[in-house]
Amino acid sequence: MASKRKYRGIDQLSARDKVVVTLMVVVPTLIVLWLVWLPAIGSVLLSFTNWDGIGPLSGIKSVGLQNYRDIATIYPPFWPAIQHNLIWLAVMFLVATPLGMLFAVLVDRGVAGTRFYQTSIYLPVVLSLALIGFIWQLIYSRDQGLINAITGGTTDWYGDPNVNLWAALVAASWRHAGYIMLLYLAGLKGVDPSLREAARIDGASESQTFFKVVFPVMRPINIIVLVVTFIESLRAFDLVWVINKGRNGLELISTLVTQNVVGEASRIGFGSALATIMLLISSVLVFVYLRIAMKED
Amino acid sequence: MTRPSSEAEYLARMVPPSVRGVDRRTLLRGALGVGTLLGVGGLAACGSDSTGGTGVPTGAVTGTVTVGSNQSDAVPKAAVQSYMDAFEKANSGTTVKINTVDHNSFQENINNYLQGSPDDVFTWFAGYRMQFFAEKGLVGDVSDVWKNITGMSEALKKASTATDGKQYFVPITNYPWAVFYRKSLFQEKGYEVPKTLDDLNALGAQMKKDGLAPIAFGDKDGWPAMGTFDQINLRVNGYDFHVSLMSGKESWTDPKVKKVFDTWAGILPLHQADSLGRTWQEAAQSLQQKKSGMYVLGSFLAQQFSKGAEQDDLDFFTFPEIDSTIGTDAIEAPIDGYMMSAKPKNEGAAKKLLQYISQPEAQLLALKADPSVIATNDTADTSGYTALQKKSAEYVKSAKSIAQFMDRDTRPDFASTVMIPAIQSFIKNPKDIDGLLTSIEAQKKSIFGS
Numbered sequence: 001m002a003s004k005r006k007y008r009g010i011d012q013l014s015a016r017d018k019v020v021v022t023l024m025v026v027v028p029t030l031i032v033l034w035l036v037w038l039p040a041i042g043s044v045l046l047s048f049t050n051w052d053g054i055g056p057l058s059g060i061k062s063v064g065l066q067n068y069r070d071i072a073t074i075y076p077p078f079w080p081a082i083q084h085n086l087i088w089l090a091v092m093f094l095v096a097t098p099l100g101m102l103f104a105v106l107v108d109r110g111v112a113g114t115r116f117y118q119t120s121i122y123l124p125v126v127l128s129l130a131l132i133g134f135i136w137q138l139i140y141s142r143d144q145g146l147i148n149a150i151t152g153g154t155t156d157w158y159g160d161p162n163v164n165l166w167a168a169l170v171a172a173s174w175r176h177a178g179y180i181m182l183l184y185l186a187g188l189k190g191v192d193p194s195l196r197e198a199a200r201i202d203g204a205s206e207s208q209t210f211f212k213v214v215f216p217v218m219r220p221i222n223i224i225v226l227v228v229t230f231i232e233s234l235r236a237f238d239l240v241w242v243i244n245k246g247r248n249g250l251e252l253i254s255t256l257v258t259q260n261v262v263g264e265a266s267r268i269g270f271g272s273a274l275a276t277i278m279l280l281i282s283s284v285l286v287f288v289y290l291r292i293a294m295k296e297d
Numbered sequence: 298m299t300r301p302s303s304e305a306e307y308l309a310r311m312v313p314p315s316v317r318g319v320d321r322r323t324l325l326r327g328a329l330g331v332g333t334l335l336g337v338g339g340l341a342a343c344g345s346d347s348t349g350g351t352g353v354p355t356g357a358v359t360g361t362v363t364v365g366s367n368q369s370d371a372v373p374k375a376a377v378q379s380y381m382d383a384f385e386k387a388n389s390g391t392t393v394k395i396n397t398v399d400h401n402s403f404q405e406n407i408n409n410y411l412q413g414s415p416d417d418v419f420t421w422f423a424g425y426r427m428q429f430f431a432e433k434g435l436v437g438d439v440s441d442v443w444k445n446i447t448g449m450s451e452a453l454k455k456a457s458t459a460t461d462g463k464q465y466f467v468p469i470t471n472y473p474w475a476v477f478y479r480k481s482l483f484q485e486k487g488y489e490v491p492k493t494l495d496d497l498n499a500l501g502a503q504m505k506k507d508g509l510a511p512i513a514f515g516d517k518d519g520w521p522a523m524g525t526f527d528q529i530n531l532r533v534n535g536y537d538f539h540v541s542l543m544s545g546k547e548s549w550t551d552p553k554v555k556k557v558f559d560t561w562a563g564i565l566p567l568h569q570a571d572s573l574g575r576t577w578q579e580a581a582q583s584l585q586q587k588k589s590g591m592y593v594l595g596s597f598l599a600q601q602f603s604k605g606a607e608q609d610d611l612d613f614f615t616f617p618e619i620d621s622t623i624g625t626d627a628i629e630a631p632i633d634g635y636m637m638s639a640k641p642k643n644e645g646a647a648k649k650l651l652q653y654i655s656q657p658e659a660q661l662l663a664l665k666a667d668p669s670v671i672a673t674n675d676t677a678d679t680s681g682y683t684a685l686q687k688k689s690a691e692y693v694k695s696a697k698s699i700a701q702f703m704d705r706d707t708r709p710d711f712a713s714t715v716m717i718p719a720i721q722s723f724i725k726n727p728k729d730i731d732g733l734l735t736s737i738e739a740q741k742k743s744i745f746g747s
Contacts, residue, residue: 052408052710053408053409054408054412054433054435055433066743073739074736074739074740075740076718076722076736077718140574141574141579142574142575143575143582154571156573156574156575157574158573158574159517159571159572159574160571160573160574161573161725164574244517244518244573245518247519247717247718247721248519248573248721248722248725259713260710260714262405263404263405263709263713264404264405264407264408264426264709264710264713265709265710265713265714266408266710267710267714267744270714
């Protein structure tokens, strides 16, 4: 009899189930369309216009590729912004993320006062942005800041365009490392302790155990950490905006978008073109990630 | 929700970074803007013709009049409340409803605010932006209010007039930009107020010898240095050229503009070093602590000085003469005031309120909160003024032409996305003026041409 109960597709469901399933598919689809795809496509379309945010939609004039041409040729902050985004990505990837992982491993090993360290390293992630901006202003201010007061130096941490990106990166890493630590710690807790025991019995050293046994086992977490790092670096915005609205050595694509679109400036078309460029760069990373994730399955 | 877009915008800031993809948020804002537009259906097209002709009611007015205010700090907020209360008292039966929005948010959201459902009357500034809104039909004509206004100078009327010859703005207070210094420091060291650029250079050299930073300078926020540019341009090329340059009619590669930057480069060594990391407040404190000798800023810098003796010690002089054929009769004094929306719900009361705001009584109440500004009405009683206010009033009255400020005299997109980075890069590298001006001109053509 069991062979007769083959799944016959949606016809098998009762009328009520059909309604529920339809709702469960349609409602999220509409929400995604409305909140993600409509604005995304709208922004791409607006990027070919010079709309200033005033007047009816019919008054929008198309300017072809002029916005993109202007961005690449006569908009001085654009290329520095690309460069800064890449530096940001490199530092997060090579310094902040490994640091967060190191913290996680140390905390996981159960150093004395683990809870204290765990809390204090994670604290920056919880603090509000305004507070973080204020904290670092107290430390970095040229005339009244902590660093210059202690060292007696006159380095202009926020104002010197050769220095301020690195100063901002220190602050960003401070925050990012705590975030990664928490993610990684959760993963470490999940590793089967018998694996470590077995490694120890086989005579593996601490570092061998981690790199040869624990690290490979944590592959799913590693990929999540990688993706989080990429996303956070591309989206880097808040700290820089709090410092000086992303000018003078701290240009990032995200801040340029905001400068142009939000506020009185209202260069909606131009800002949309910048946002579209950012969308394209993110898409490349999303594509790479999806390929890795698909392969896994 | 009277202002959905501005509130959404405000709330968007509160969203944690984890859910706030910048591009997505920007797009969302665009979508909201579109929604607003569809909602009000062609308001922009038919704005200005709905007002005018009705005149200011001479009799009593009734009902509720709404006021959008950007005076969000405690003290100015109380001041607004006090003159609105006084208006209510004088017009029984009228209620004033004040909607206060954070100062920066108000300014940043003005486009959406005006296209949504703005309050009957709202705070704004004189200048190019005001004229721009008038041209777009987003604000109401208040020429008939001006017919009843007395005690305002011709210059103020000009500053309230748009290109169509009608008035759209009613001034309440203004404040001058100038070179500020501490009297006690100048007395102690025997410094004299410089009259010309050469005097300024000599004085600067002397101050340097005395271990002072001659001119305090902070441009972390990007806008304060615009003031210095304006001052030098007014002295080198005069008011007419400045206004024409700001409205996009002159070329930035003109040798006249190059001369402004050359002159600035000449006195840049007198400015406090590392200015791009310093806020104007920190720079003002260095003046207050007598670590620097002078400061080119608006009179609001007095806020960094404690009330009483310290503020009395603060004095100013006009930016020194650079070209004797141009002189020093052009100054910068931004005017704050009120405008009326294109379709006020209670037009009679709105106009009556605007007229009240132009009178000395309301203006003096406004000054109580912020003693660094002065009343725009000439008949206001100045006996309660501080020494600094008296001098400011005298200074503004004696000026032949009054500029507003770069970000009020030109397109805001040009000021914020082109001029702020350009001036900052000039401060970093004052040598490549030609390259800088070519870049500004290319961007100006693209922005003004659109």
